[in-house]
Amino acid sequence: MRVLVVGAYGFIGAHITAALTAAKHEVVCAVRGARIDSRFPGLKAVSCDMARDTTISDWLPRLEHIDAVVNCAGILREDGDNTFQAVHEEAPLALFRACVEQGIRRVIQISALGDPADGEFIASKHRGDAALSNLALDWLILRPSLVYSTYGSYGGTSLLRGLAALPWVLPLPGKGEQQLQPLSANDVGAAVVAALATTASTRQVIELVGPEILNLRDYLLAWRRWLGFAAPRIWSIPSFLGRIAAAAGERLGRGPLGQTISRMLERGNIGSADALEHMRSNLGLEPRRLIQVLDESPSQVQDRWHARLYFLLPLLRVSIALLWICSGVVGWWLPDARILHAAPGHALSPDASLVLARTTATADLLLGTLCILRWHSTFVLSLMLAMLLGYTIGIGVLWPTHWLDPFGGLLKNLPLIFALTILIATEERR
Structure with a gap:
């Protein structure tokens, strides 16, 4: 039939x-x-x-x-x-x-x-x-x-x-x-x-x-x-x-x-x-x-992974979205002098540094909000990953001293990169 x-x-x-x-x-x-x-x-x-x-x-x-x-x-x-x-x-x-x-x-x-x-x-x-x-x-x-x-x-x-x-x-x-x-x-x-x-x-x-x-x-x-x-x-x-x-x-x-x-x-x-x-x-x-x-x-072990990740993956998504939103808020809240002080070496002009900081802060706010709302989730997560890679490579090249930050500011991006990759890979959840 x-x-x-x-x-x-x-x-x-x-x-x-x-x-x-x-x-x-x-x-x-x-x-x-x-x-x-x-x-x-x-x-x-x-x-x-x-x-x-x-x-x-x-x-x-x-x-x-x-x-x-x-x-x-x-x-x-x-x-x-x-x-x-x-x-x-x-x-x-x-x-x-x-x-x-x-x-x-x-x-x-x-x-x-x-x-x-x-x-x-x-x-x-x-x-x-x-x-x-x-x-x-x-x-x-x-x-x-x-x-x-x-x-x-x-x-x-x-x-x-x-x-x-x-x-x-x-x-x-x-x-x-x-x-x-x-x-x-x-x-x-x-x-x-x-x-x-x-x-x-x-x-x-x-x-x-x-x-x-x-x-x-x-x-x-x-x-x-x-x-x-x-x-x-x-x-x-x-x-x-x-x-x-x-x-x-x-x-x-x-x-x-x-x-x-x-x-x-x-x-x-x-x-x-x-x-x-x-x-x-x-x-x-x-x-x-x-x-x-x-x-x-x-x-099998995959069954245990899936069951344990059922609640952990949404929490991971929310925590990353909040990180992006808070980063955007801080990017707009910081005065101009603090932003210029955070960019040693003057690789960019003061005006360019300020425009870049405010633009990326706006993008952070937008992407963090869309991530919370799960709007076109894979696309938004991919943009967040691209931004994070851009931050890491751009800052690492323009201001390489940040790699030596004792608090690991730039190095902390590496586990975030893999966290976003995991979210993208597990987005299809039936």
């Missing part, structure tokens, strides 16, 4: 793509820019943009010679044109209507398990599901619970891994009794393969859940054991502090920490009473327990 997978390179989409490929289906990846992912070098890719492709005519050319469609596209946060309405409702509905026009009957929608009252992420997903259910298609809506993988993480699962890896302590909202029904990403891929293999499971919603209900505390401890870290000291965080952190993350952050995740945890991310049996009877799927999945795939 020739299957168009929309969002094929995402966390869940990649597992579905791999499962379909292993099942001998011909997969066409609908992704932004039609780029070929090195993980799937033999697969065809077509370009799509879920923020803009909101008409039937956008999708019809991509559906030629397609037998089935799997939509995995989704966002956790709105960002510019990438709104919940566009990505979860308008673009998928245009795709589904194009399937009707093209005569493609089989459509599988990867939605999300949760209550629409938890936030617009869930609400918009379910509105998209409702729009699909009104079309004359052999549709199937799959709503996964918390999806995890030992081969990577994304969004909320990355956040939970980071919490599990904190040194010495494990902070938990309340007593960590929030309920989860986690499901392996490989089992999500198996569910899609099974759904395409039968025409019996159509025009219904299936909740994809794991075989056991765990509380948050046991879930995190299982991951900590898998990562190879010692048993932690449990810190119980009052619920109101957790809500304050979620509200701050909602307004100030761009990661998964926000009010939607907080509400989902408080309510419990579990399926209905018959969800497991419904999944088994319709898809023939027997999901694996978390402990079984973890034991079958031991962690």
Whole structure:
């Protein structure tokens, strides 16, 4: 079967793509820019943009010679044109209507398990599901619970891994009794393969859940054991502090920490009473327990790096951004005489020295602010690195005595250069 997978390179989409490929289906990846992912070098890719492709005519050319469609596209946060309405409702509905026009009957929608009252992420997903259910298609809506993988993480699962890896302590909202029904990403891929293999499971919603209900505390401890870290000291965080952190993350952050995740945890991310049996009877799927999945795939040092760096990398970014901002403030605050005194040897004229100092101070302020805001992050970090290299080389050549500064003023640039390089190298964080 020739299957168009929309969002094929995402966390869940990649597992579905791999499962379909292993099942001998011909997969066409609908992704932004039609780029070929090195993980799937033999697969065809077509370009799509879920923020803009909101008409039937956008999708019809991509559906030629397609037998089935799997939509995995989704966002956790709105960002510019990438709104919940566009990505979860308008673009998928245009795709589904194009399937009707093209005569493609089989459509599988990867939605999300949760209550629409938890936030617009869930609400918009379910509105998209409702729009699909009104079309004359052999549709199937799959709503996964918390999806995890030992081969990577994304969004909320990355956040939970980071919490599990904190040194010495494990902070938990309340007593960590929030309920989860986690499901392996490989089992999500198996569910899609099974759904395409039968025409019996159509025009219904299936909740994809794991075989056991765990509380948050046991879930995190299982991951900590898998990562190879010692048993932690449990810190119980009052619920109101957790809500304050979620509200701050909602307004100030761009990661998964926000009010939607907080509400989902408080309510419990579990399926209905018959969800497991419904999944088994319709898809023939027997999901694996978390402990079984973890034991079958031991962690490696890279897993521990990733988990420990989850909170450290943002702190490194903020500290560097503050350094740039403070440098800019000092560059404007210092009187002219102090600036000229700091440039011994008179390699530049006084006027040129002052212009250079004020210009670089302005650039420092601008780049530090943009770094905090994560505006075109890789580009901004690269400019910061270029400026730092310019400072180091320029001052080192024009005023070489600064290399002998007893406080290592110029030498301190060297570890900063590598810190910026690390941030650039780890900017892609799924």
